[in-house]
Amino acid sequence: MAARIITVAQQKGGAGKTTLAAQLAVTWARRKNSVAIVDIDPQRSLAAWHAWRAAHYPDGVALHLSDVAGWRLGTELDRLRHRFDIVIVDTPPHAETDARAAVRAGDMLLLPIQPSPMDLWATQPTVHMAETENTAALIVMNRMPPRGKLPDILLERLLEEGLPIAHTKMGNRVAYAASMMEGKGVVEYQPSSTAAREIGALATEVLATLKGREKRR
Template sequence: MSAKAITVAQQKGGAGKSTITAQLAVTFALAGKRVGVVDIDPQGSLAMWFEVRKMLVDEAGGGITFLQASGWRLATELDRMKRDLDLILIDSPPHAETDVRIAVRAADLILVPMQPTPLDLWATQPTLDLAKKEKSTAIVVFNRTPPKGKLVDAVKAKILQAEMPVAETVLGNRVAFAASMMEGKGVAESNPRHTATKEIKALAAEIGAKLGL
């Protein structure tokens, strides 16, 4: 059976795309899924994380297949990976170029990370519009969310007014996510009982239910 593909996309930089991609990849791998990660962001943050992972965790990648691709190779490589894996997670750059469109078009689900701020809210709609244009299903994920406050409530209200699709799971502003990546891991590996682990597992379960994983 062909793998499901998830593209993590957001035109605004600093939304946490690479962190969410890595954390979900580890979480699904620990659950026994054959997971691939594709980094199409020229910044290469996930590529650096994966190099650390090979050095500190497992030289084979700790249950994750990794690929850095762009341009004409991207669609071909995605098709090849889909034959051998259960799930592919694609980390995209913060701008709408050809590679992003290919990744959005190839995905079964688009995750759009968004911090609960007005700037992130305003930047999110173009990504949702791109997903709609490519006939791809998209869902907004609150990320780096501070404790409940007036601003968070206000942004959530605006999202509901705009009828944006929003995940039930909310990821908090947790240092544990970044700390685990310094070790080439996901938080589910480095700190299984942490609140951050409960959150990323809940998001993985929500995604799995949507995609039939």
């Protein structure tokens, strides 16, 4: 079976794309999936994390890295498609051409959004891009504070616009960054933590959403 290709994109920088991509990759790999990560962001943050992981946590689950320029993405995905179960593409912000190519190639777009008006305003164009390319989109509410009205306001605005929202919400938890500093995913770093349960639930939801879409085709 060909790999499921999952693109992580958001026009606004700093929304947590790379952390989400890395955390999902480790979670799926721990569940016995073969996983490749593709970094087309010129900042190369995902590639840097992967290198740190290889140097400081070599006994972790295997993740294949493809560190390529955006214009080579199609060729690289063709190479990976029949070698892995899941391929995750981390895209650059503010790069219409590269992001669009990644969204077009993907089976699903994951779009992290933080509780801020800037994130909200940047979301609609990316969802529209997915619709244009006939790619399923799923908004992930990310770095949500434990209390306060802002997350509820954000959710209400997203629902008003009819945007597709993941049931799983990611908290603003130190464990995600701390695990990345160790070259790990949080399911390796603190496997019994709330953060590990969150990313595990999101990993399950994403694949279930993809399977549901495949059955409807």
